[in-house]
Amino acid sequence: MRKLKQTLAVFRNRTYTKIFLAAVTSRIGSIVGITAFMFYLLDRFSTQPVYATLTEMMYSAPTLLVFVFTGFAADRLDRQKVAYYADLICGGLSIVLLLSIWTEWMPLIFATLFLRSSVSKFFAPAEMSIVQGVLTEEEYTAAAGLNQMIAGVFSLFATGLGLGVYWLVGISGAIIMDGISFFLSAALIASCAIPEHVRQPNGKFFMKDIHYRAIIIDFSAGLRYIFNHSLLKALIGGFFIFGIVNGAFTVIPIYMLKYNLAPETYEQWSVIVGIVFGSCMIVGSILSPMIIHKIRIHISVSCGLIIAGFIVIACGFSQHIAFYILMMALLGLSLPLTNIAIGGWLPAIVDKKMMGRVESWIIPISMLSQTATLGIISIGFPSFFSISSLYFLCGVILLIVGICYTILLPKLSKKHTNSLHVQEA
Template sequence: MKKFKEIFQNANYVKLFFANLTSQMGSTIGLTAFMFFLLDRFSEQPFYATLTELMFSVPTLAVFFLVGVFADRVDRQKIAYYCDWIGAFLSIVLLMTIIIGWMPLVFAELFLRSAIQKFFFPAEHAMIQGILKSEDYTTAAGLNQVVMSLFMLFGNGLGILVYWSVGVYGAILADALTFIGSALLIKSCRIPEEVRLPNGRHKLKDLNIPLVFKDFKLGMKYILQHKLLTALLVGFFVFGVVNGGYSVMPIFMLKYKLEPQTYEEYSILLGVFFGVGVLIGSFVASLLTQKFKLYQLIIAGLLISGSFIVVASFAENTYLFLALLFAAAFGLPLVNISIGGWMPSIVDPKMMGRVQGWISPLMMLSQSITLGFIAVSFPSLLKVEMLYWMVGGCLSLVGVFYSLVLPKLTKKVEKNIKSHSLEQTGTV
């Protein structure tokens, strides 16, 4: 609790924290409401619900070579600020396209709005790295995980309640308002120039195509030179498969197997069970980071979550299914908090944007491929249980892979840091 109190005494961090919170809230409410709108309107075509999630992930592949470069070369505060304002404007445009009712236009608008928002996280994440001390990174990652668990706990339920009470139009309007709130919080921050512009001032006209691709290539070179980052990147690619499958499979399990008539009501309960699991896991993981090495927690979390997700596919009772997902959710914070606290410690602040610029597209590439595969193969080729085998199996395989490579790589990194430290003090 002392660590949490200390980190919240940083005014800039508090504002960035709540800006991220409100921005995510809007996206969660709107996207959830829109998915249920499609499931109601096109009940026999789950393709549309999958396509909605696809429009959230595919845009990364269109802007991935720009995102990291912008975060390292352009004012990070302005990037986050304008992302929110443009997101608010595009939410209003989305509202109008839904009223028109032409689905290709609706999905094109979803694509554009999502593409703009992909610039927000690398800029915001890099600013947080710059305004916190290294010993606070794991605490900040724990707080982010708590927020994520709250979204899992209340996000879908809140989205459904908004959808039931004011419809999809009200939910999209709520999107716009939360983006505006986030923009105002970003604007009020007083971020030092060396954090906003770690590589000096650049104008947009300076970011020509050769420079963009040079920086993008530099990001990959930096990752490949650091074997620990390379290993983590392999895992992130597989996490994209997990995100893609998990974004739709719990709803599909309820609608097409366990509770076809009351899946909307049970989806709220699903969010509660999963959110409580992640919330409890977040507090436990925050305590365990003080007692165990971060890579040990990552491996344990992957194996726990992967195993329970596979077992959940065999559940014939809704409450047993919810209990198994609770157990799977409990293991996820061990992974997320450990990686979230580890990455800022091993990445040069001047390179954070470009490293994030590689992580996000790799995850979204595998996520998009997974969602595309589900869209064309479910339910004609794939059974809903097979989605759980795929996701749980991927998590378990990454856990096994990390157990083989992370201990050795971590010892090597720690040895290099110790050697560098001794050289700096003149001991060697």
């Protein structure tokens, strides 16, 4: 209970509270409409699951187009304005998406989804950089725990909320909810009083100073910073592998239910699975910071991955819905151990002036493998491989990364600590 109170104490910082709420509402805008649209496509094109996969690709693929610019924007421009305008523009594009859906012309719909997703990618690096600046190093793990808890809430409610809105008011209602969420997030960002050294830690940078060469220089500086930082390089390398798993898990739970376990009632069961998984994510998010404080952080990262790997493999053997739900519950409990450990570790080891550029590399590295995985699934399923084989592949990947981290992270963590002591001396 005392650890939970320490975690919630970060909300005494009013600026962080507003940023946190803005991130939550922005995420609602990004997820609910996409979830509803996937069910809409599965209803209208039930024999063509490729459309549902393409929807997820329109959410992830834009990162590969804009990641060169997102880090530059977060580290050189006013971070508060970057986050504000990203939300504002996404709200406007939600209106365009609504009109596109009314035309029922799929190329225009997917193009609008792609554009909105591209703009939304500017929000996270700016938001993460602001959070790093307004919190102390001791509060980073607490903030990471809260972020993971919110991820659990979204797992709990996103599918149900998206499906519920779709059932009640159709796909149009879901897209309208998206737009309202983005506009609310923009208003929360605009209401924050953020010190200038947090908004622009590298000094003032004016629009007239933006040119291609400056963007390339900053982009290269971020890459050099990562490659010269062994611990950071190892952690970010893992995000490429995590992207494969994330890409698969955006679609395979629904596919498992629709095509294997509950073909006639997959929509209802998907809500139940989401509730169970999300509830366990919330519980895991409460327990994980307590565990991380008692053991070394790199042990938390490795153990979480290895446990999750075995559970995902077990999911592939599911023949009954009850067993599958049990495995998803255990997965929800285990994942926060790794996610919170990494989420609290990164801000502590990254220079505040470089956070935007580092964050801008993490997302595309993950999204590259995520998009590639979705592309492979859209082509290969169900002709070339089964749902079970995808679970087996994801589980083995998590096991391999967990074992590699068990070997590498203790040495790299010690090396990083020693380098800090040398710098202080």
